[in-house]
Amino acid sequence: MIVSADLAAFIDAIGPDELGRLIGWARPRYALLPVTSDDAAVSEGATVLRPASPVTVEVASVWPTQDGRGLRARLREKNEAFRAVVRAAGFEWNEREFCWTRTLNVLEGPAQHRVAELGADLLRAGFIVSVSSATIADLIVTGRWIPATKRWILPLKSGDVLLRWEKGGDEVWEATKHLRGAHWDTALQGTVISAARYADVRDFAERFAFAATPEADALLLAAAEAERRQLLVLDVPEPLQPKRKPRAKKPREVSVPDDLLAD
Template sequence: MAWYYGTFACGHEGRTNIIGPIKDREWKAERAFAKTCSDCYKKLSEELREQENKEAAERAKEMNLPELAGTEKQVAWANTIRQKLIEAFDDTIEKMNDEDSYKARLIKRRIGVSIDEVIKIREFIIRNRSQAKYYIDNRYNTIEEYIEAELQKISAVIDEEDRLVEEAKAENTVYPENRITDAVVEIIVQTDKISIVFEKNEEFRSIVKSLGYKWDDRWVKKITETTGTAEERAAELGNKLLNAGFPICIFDENIRERAVNGTYKPECKRWIYHRKDTNYLAINWTDRSDIYEKARSLPGSKWDNPSVLVRVEHFEEIEDFASLYGFKFTKAAQNLIEQQKERLEKAVVVKPTKSKEHDRKDGLSDILQSSDDVLPDLIEED
């Protein structure tokens, strides 16, 4: 062992301790002095680490990660470890996502969990692991070790969530007296739609179909101007299902009671729409009543699937028809009629003078005036 003196690459003078065979020492010393001195190296790595911590803290803020608890230094460090851990998770998830890749299969076999579980564990760590100490203590863990360690805790958390959901459902479920099944129909009410979660069942299917529900991953009815509110429709659906012997779960107490008591405004199935970009009103009904002939008796009517169309000029007849057969007008249809009324108010009205020609006495004129009832066809053509 021997001390060599010289100047380091950073410009600082100092010494370096060289061991080993004498013949190599000169060369080793040369190599040592080609680097920065140990003080400079320490300073540089501290700066790099600080920079890394600062960036991690910024990223954490961007990603809305929970703030870590611990001393200032612990937090700074743990932020960096957490950031790298999240990147490792994202990388793993991305690889698992590509089901065809060899690497994906390898990861699945090695880790033994599904991609959904990995995503849940990532979320679990981000949301629940807010002690800086956690990241520092586990800094040498591989991603597999993190997953293995958290898997049990996360399944306990998921079980607890499931239990709470089941309890909440039980509280909000009612069973009809003469129920035909113990399986519960869950009715989910949102402002713009109602969705139903239930197992496959023919009787259930025919009820929801008759109420205008469509299959789209689950049974869904969109709430529009012509359906009435979501509350009304959910109460109606619940009532129909209860009466057919199905237990139902509705989280809104008021709607649930209305379903039990059958207090809802029935859905209007007869509507008059404005046929878009035309001057037509569209008469539409979905209650399968025999309304077709009556609608076709309106002046100038024509059938254009799924509605009977009548020009807005005949709004008076259409309004009479509507009140007679219980049709409602959509806002757009009302607007179209209003526009037509305005047009009529502004219209130029004239009092036409009869042309002298009409007074001319001839054979045909005599016949027309004297025998209206004899020649009805001729008069209609005028």
């Protein structure tokens, strides 16, 4: 294909990202994307898993970032089913990287397990999946990946604990309204409750599958121990009334005869 000088100058001027946006979702857009270090890692050690009846011949790639703090996913076609799966997994579209991205926190477990989790979801949805290592592929095939915990009991500096759960947990939200002494904190994006109500917190956690961090668990244990050390008083007696002293009698006035008075 011969490209005119004017067209070549135009392409150089706007850059590959803007050209990709002009072209739309067509396959040529991907050819303009630079190969990143993460992409290179995927292509070198990738393992491809295929479902019995793929919904498309395109391969969905899923990989962790090199620092282990994020996930990336990409399918080289516009597919609403793929979009629904990755959005449900907490991914957002990143125009700059031209892929779906998700940032991990320390509570979500190892990045490899999160890749395996999404890979398994995509396989169930009928997509051919490329994961970044044979280890991750083995986690998917054997089912040994650990699901992410999305509901947490977190410690607060005040000595209270914070209940935080995933978006859309309407059932949990309604149940927290019946927790005695609990209140919603917009800044913390969760429900705050005193650790002294440890029994209610434990029951709630068991009912709605919450996990506690070691620090939060220590707060609840300390509250339980403090209650155990309290003295149990079944009956509080009335205080003893002090005995009243008899009032002193006022002395009588006695007159002394004058002849008995000393001179």
